[in-house]
Amino acid sequence: MKYIEKLRNSGLRPTKQRLQICEVLFDAEKTFHFTINDLANKIKKQLNNKISLATIYNTVHAFEKKGYLKQIPINSNQTYFDTNISDHHHFYDLKEEKLIDLENSDVGPINILKKIEGKKIKSVEVLVKLED
C-alpha cells in the first residue's frame, strides 16, 4: 500500500481509517475541494464500512497540519479544504457556491510591496468572486 509509508514518514500510524481516507482523497483522478460533510458522504458512498465523524475531523486536521491538504479561506459556515496543495488561487462562484482552481499562471505575479517588521510571508491567496 502506497500510503503506508507516507503516513509512517509523517509520524502517523497507518490505520485502516487513515488509509481509506487517503484513497478517497488522493486516488481521485482530479484534485477537488470539499467540506467535512462532503467528505463524510463521499466516504460513505465509496467505502463499505463506516468511519466516525470524529475520525474524519481528526484525520483531515492531521493531514492539513502535515501539508497534505490545504484549507481555503472563504466565508462559509463550513470549512473548505483542497486536495490540490500546489500554490494556487480560486474563483468562487457565488451563485453555484462552487470553487474553481486558478493556477498560478492564470494570475499575474503578485508582488507584496508592504513589509511588516519581524514577520515573513507564509502564503499569498487570491479569492476571485464571480457573479452572473
Added chain:
Amino acid sequence: MKYIEKLRNSGLRPTKQRLQICEVLFDAEKTFHFTINDLANKIKKQLNNKISLATIYNTVHAFEKKGYLKQIPINSNQTYFDTNISDHHHFYDLKEEKLIDLENSDVGPINILKKIEGKKIKSVEVLVKLED
C-alpha cells in the same frame, strides 16, 4: 444626524439602534476590522444603553448587504467584517490573529487571465498570511 439620510436612502428606517451602531462603526478615527463579538463589546463600552445581540447581527448583515461593510474571507470560527469598504487586501498575522490592511497600492496590479463563460468578476481579494 448625518446617518439618518444614509439609512433612509438605503430603505432602512433610522432607528435609535441603527444610528448608534453607525456611530460606533463609522465615526471612528480609522477604519477597523471586527467580529460580531468585538462589536458587541465596543457597543457596550461606548454606549450606555444595551442593544440586543440579534439586532447587532441583523444590522451588520443589513449594512453589509447595502455595501457599508465588507466581509473578509478568512478561516475562523467567527466572521470578520471591515469598515474599510475600499478595494483593498489583507495581511493576516497568524500568531497575533490580527488583520492588517494592505492598500491596493501595496500589492502589484492583479490580472486574472482565466475567464469563466457567462460569469464576471465581482471582487478580487488577496489574503497574505504572516508568520514569525
Added chain:
DNA sequence: ACACTTTTTTAGAATGGTTATAAACTAGAC
C-alpha cells in the same frame, strides 16, 4: 505469541457562533 505502552477510534456530549421565532415596540403614512 504475549505483555505493555502509546496512539487512535468512537459514540455521544458539550461548545459556541449564528439564525429563527414570535411577541412587543416603533417609524412612517394617512
Added chain:
DNA sequence: GTCTAGTTTATAACCATTCTAAAAAAGTGT
C-alpha cells in the same frame, strides 16, 4: 390619532466543530 409594515428583543433552535473518556488497534520488546 389610527393603521401598517418594519424593527427590536429575549430566547430557543440550529449545526459545524471540538471535547471526553472508554474501547480498540498499533507498535515495541521479549
